[in-house]
Amino acid sequence: MIKVAFCDDDVSTLNEISSLLNQYRVRRNQDLVFAAFYSPLDLMAEIEKGMRFDILFLDVIMPGEDGITAAREIRRYDHVVKIIFLTSSAEFAVQSYTVGAYFYQMKPIWEEGFFRLMDSAISECEKTQSRSLIVRCKKGITRIDLERLVYCEVIGRTLLFHMESGDVPESIGSLDDLNVQLAEYENYMRPHRSYIINMEYIKNISYKAITMENGSEIPIPHGKCSEVKKAYLEYAFNRKQVFMS
Numbered sequence: 001m002i003k004v005a006f007c008d009d010d011v012s013t014l015n016e017i018s019s020l021l022n023q024y025r026v027r028r029n030q031d032l033v034f035a036a037f038y039s040p041l042d043l044m045a046e047i048e049k050g051m052r053f054d055i056l057f058l059d060v061i062m063p064g065e066d067g068i069t070a071a072r073e074i075r076r077y078d079h080v081v082k083i084i085f086l087t088s089s090a091e092f093a094v095q096s097y098t099v100g101a102y103f104y105q106m107k108p109i110w111e112e113g114f115f116r117l118m119d120s121a122i123s124e125c126e127k128t129q130s131r132s133l134i135v136r137c138k139k140g141i142t143r144i145d146l147e148r149l150v151y152c153e154v155i156g157r158t159l160l161f162h163m164e165s166g167d168v169p170e171s172i173g174s175l176d177d178l179n180v181q182l183a184e185y186e187n188y189m190r191p192h193r194s195y196i197i198n199m200e201y202i203k204n205i206s207y208k209a210i211t212m213e214n215g216s217e218i219p220i221p222h223g224k225c226s227e228v229k230k231a232y233l234e235y236a237f238n239r240k241q242v243f244m245s
Contacts, residue, residue: 050140
């Protein structure tokens with residue numbers, strides 16, 4: 001099921017999007033639900049409680065808090081949701097992509113273009129859902145985009161997910177259980193009992209540690225360096241990456 005939300009202070013726009021989504025759901029036979037918000041503050045309140053959406057339509061210019069500011073707040077909780085800005089002006093187009101916008105849709109919204117946009121966004125959502133984890137964090141329910149997960153470490157019973165963005169969501173859990181969940185993905189390796197790393201982000205491997213692209217150093221247990229290098233080289237070879245000797 002695809003969850004869609006839209007936020008606009010213009011009631012006529014909310015009604016228009018509701019109508020378009022109903023038409024889209026019927027014509028595409030798509031399993032989706034949607035929720036309308038008149039205020040970005042109401043939307044943020046639901047997200048802070050743990051509500052998560054796959055696609056979010058945000059008006060750029062709204063009283064109280066504009067769409068760009070609201071999107072920055074939302075990104076603290078969800079790095080995966082596809083944010084589509086709605087506006088009658090291209091003034092904020094560049095700024096919108098600094099918060100990871102999926103698209104910048106100019107008003108008025110036409111049915112044909114809206115349907116194409118939904119087709120594209122849902123296709124991306126389905127890809128994302130197959131490569132993400134849903135975890136309970138201090139801030140609520142968070143979706144971890146596995147492609148942007150650099151590494152995970154465990155301290156006691158706390159899992160720390162180090163993301164490409166620099167954010168570090170925390171969750172209570174077992175690294176053993178996480179390792180089982182990630183077993184189907186070839187890019188993850190557990191070089192140390194306290195760490196699981198994404199090999200896409202490896203910068204260097206020495207006999208003592210793995211240096212990740214964000215500068216973090218993952219310790220390599222004594223005598224395990226050859227095993228780690230072999231696993232990484234096999235992965236890189238399968239990815240058809242170029243080597244120079």
